[in-house]
Amino acid sequence: MQKIKEKSFLDSWEWGEFQIGQGHPIRRFGVVDNSVLLAAALAVKIKARRGTYILIQHGPTVASKDQSEKQEILKELFFRLADWGKQEGAFFIRCAPLMERNKENIGVFENLLIGGSKFIEAPMHANAYEATWKLDISPTEDELMKGMRKTTRYVIRQVQKNPDVLIERSDKISDLEVYAELNDAVAQRQQFVPFSKDFIRKEFEIFAEQGQVLWFLGKYSDRTIAASMVVFWQGCAYYHQAASLGQYSKLSVPYLLQWEAIREAKRRGCREYDFWGYIDPKTNPKHPWAGPTLFKMGFGGEAYEYIKTQDLPISWKYWPVRWFEQFRKLKRGL
Numbered sequence: 200m201q202k203i204k205e206k207s208f209l210d211s212w213e214w215g216e217f218q219i220g221q222g223h224p225i226r227r228f229g230v231v232d233n234s235v236l237l238a239a240a241l242a243v244k245i246k247a248r249r250g251t252y253i254l255i256q257h258g259p260t261v262a263s264k265d266q267s268e269k270q271e272i273l274k275e276l277f278f279r280l281a282d283w284g285k286q287e288g289a290f291f292i293r294c295a296p297l298m299e300r301n302k303e304n305i306g307v308f309e310n311l312l313i314g315g316s317k318f319i320e321a322p323m324h325a326n327a328y329e330a331t332w333k334l335d336i337s338p339t340e341d342e343l344m345k346g347m348r349k350t351t352r353y354v355i356r357q358v359q360k361n362p363d364v365l366i367e368r369s370d371k372i373s374d375l376e377v378y379a380e381l382n383d384a385v386a387q388r389q390q391f392v393p394f395s396k397d398f399i400r401k402e403f404e405i406f407a408e409q410g411q412v413l414w415f416l417g418k419y420s421d422r423t424i425a426a427s428m429v430v431f432w433q434g435c436a437y438y439h440q441a442a443s444l445g446q447y448s449k450l451s452v453p454y455l456l457q458w459e460a461i462r463e464a465k466r467r468g469c470r471e472y473d474f475w476g477y478i479d480p481k482t483n484p485k486h487p488w489a490g491p492t493l494f495k496m497g498f499g500g501e502a503y504e505y506i507k508t509q510d511l512p513i514s515w516k517y518w519p520v521r522w523f524e525q526f527r528k529l530k531r532g533l
Contacts, residue, residue: 217402259296278314293325295329323508329504329507332476333473340462370413381426413460414427436463436467
């Protein structure tokens with residue numbers, strides 16, 4: 200399945216091990232024909248207060264491009280997933296496949312009937328993006344610079360001239376403490392609940408075992424004021440965690456931090472850089488992601504939008520959960 204372009208590390212073996220470490224039972228499913236793997240899914244059992252469900256982040260992954268064949272493969276796969284889900288007492292299956300958001304792919308799920316149930320667009324996403332911003336980093340560094348927004352290129356060069364700014368790379372888990380301090384400050388400033396320190400620690404440790412993750416630390420006069428965690432997996436670099444101190448925003452250190460991460464990805468032979476998450480800032484200017492998306496877009500690249508997160512009810516208990524999630528979404532103004 201390595202040849203499939205649309206995938207992310209949320210469907211990787213390592214992410215399955217991470218989920219086990221979080222106390223979530225998992226099951227890896229595949230559809231095989233004559234020893235050829237046609238589809239795969241990392242299924243995770245989530246036992247939440249609102250109910251138990253099976254979560255497939257950025258999956259299933261299907262090799263076939265033929266729509267009718269894709270539908271048949273998914274039908275076989277979801278029959279197996281539904282059986283396991285029922286055995287585990289799950290109310291529904293929630294998945295966010297990385298399939299381009301178009302009429303044909305939406306139709307694949309609209310026409311799937313599994314045990315008398317049909318898929319329905321989920322009221323919440325599957326803890327994974329449904330759209331992202333990606334950059335082809337196969338061109339030279341000079342070409343990548345030329346492809347940036349003029350102001351982004353200018354800011355990077357100005358930060359490079361600042362003798363008090365330094366960007367460091369680290370594979371040490373101990374630098375989690377530095378990142379966590381920044382992350383807590385951002386969460387307080389923007390009023391959101393961040394990933395726990397234990398969550399980030401285990402994520403870093405799992406990918407660090409194969410040398411697939413780094414911290415990028417932006418320092419000003421020896422103080423770390425910006426940091427990010429980048430995962431390198433199957434030819435792509437993922438800008439997965441990031442935080443910076445607001446009082447130093449005029450120094451623009453995150454711009455140089457991002458550029459150094461892109462350069463490191465190129466050195467590792469990556470072909471693509473995934474900025475992890477996108478919202479159209481023109482149509483959604485008040486969305487919390489609008490500002491960060493404008494920042495990401497300045498480096499060049501293009502938007503990738505996938506079909507919305509899908510739910511497959513496998514118990515009547517799904518409907519009270521759905522009503523609760525719809526109410527919570529409305530209350531949050533999303």
